[in-house]
Amino acid sequence: MRLLSTRELADALGVSESSLKRWVDSGKISASRTEGGHRRIQLSEAMRFIRDTRTPLARPELLDLPELSAARASGEDRLASFLRDGNTMGARGWLMARYLEGATIAELADGPIRDAMAGLGELWHHDEGGVFVEHRGTDVCLQAVAQIRSMIPKVATTAAIALGGGPAGDPYLLSTQLAAMVVTEAGMRAVNLGPDTPAGAFAHAVAEHQPKLVWISITAALAPARALSMSRWLDTLPATTTIVIGGQQSRALSKLPARAVRATSMADLAAVVSALLKRPRSS
Template structure:
């Protein structure tokens, strides 16, 4: 699916005439650029933002590369939880994508999709694995489905504007978890940041190098696996004092408990993505 669409494609997808669509472009309702031949081209993320803000249902979602909603549709994350659990645990990518992308199009934020859907679903799958009711391959498959849908949502989010605040982050050495750090990236991007997850299993020296090279406003760590707690506390505190004072260090993740909070230094410690969203909104203003 191209990231740029002709006015005809956008008009078809929304269910308005091409001439109305061109007028919307000219009145600034939708962003657009012109090809060297002078034709208007509308960025996909601009159309998606417009539909989300106006709470408009595209009449032909497939023209925008969105799932065709022939299946049961939900209005709120809580309603969708059992259905998504079912789809993700059976490895049904299309079904999971339909539920999550549809909620996103209805205006549900990435933070809420993560906190209220992906985290509870993966937690439940982890519990089933621990009880011997789920195979390892089923857990891995569910993570694969989550990552594929998140990649799709990433494509639908607005591209950062010139001068957007920059954030980078990832998971620490020995920590192979990839869903949470990607969710942090997308949560920040939805809030207008230029955010990039550096990925998983990153030694502290390379994260410090990244911080020096990129000079972000915010550096996040998602902490789901700690091999040696004392060594980790020392390394994290060293990292925090080596970071430029202008960089906010934000930590979160399953391993962040009261003991760790007391022993480590950071700018903010968040239980979930909603808290992160509130924190960045407070430093933005």
């Protein structure tokens, strides 16, 4: 991970170096010291500070984040345009800029990501050219989302586990990846089994990880036999496991344990996790 000097970060933020040193010395920014006593700041810590304090970046190029400059230079102001054009740098920079401005993962998922992907989904109705643009744009979006995932602060190794994925026959990657990021941001350790996961594989994973929360994301139309096997498996989960079901086709699971929460957004998932983490440990 890159280390920044106080001068580099001060210039990137457009503040004086003395202000920056003061922030380090007062503990607002964590830093290490070189053998010669100079303060050094990890790039991830600089990004945490920028995000928490909503400090605008005056010169992003100084932080070696070329994607931010690429998004700015393009003049585009919609994620959808970058996805449609297959512009990976632009999409990464656009999403990173919103994240650094303080948007939560749930806000990004329920807003620009969902909207931009829905726009891509309209293209295949028109011609096969639309299909290729949809496929290319999905990959661009996945890359941009993965980069944000790497920027989310790490959760303690002792934190409670949330485990989830999509059912067998469902190929959709983004929604369950975003769910994993939402639970991490809310303070749980995420185990994402990804899409197309049979109920039997979920059962093994739950036995190994003993999660406090299980999320299921369903986007594809689910064959009745597969829906039934998921419902049967959910019934076997301990009563202490919180269950959250979401996604465009979540109604395919018509039979659910009474305690399962049906959610329509990532904001709902974040709220369930927050409430769960506030509960006393014994419950």
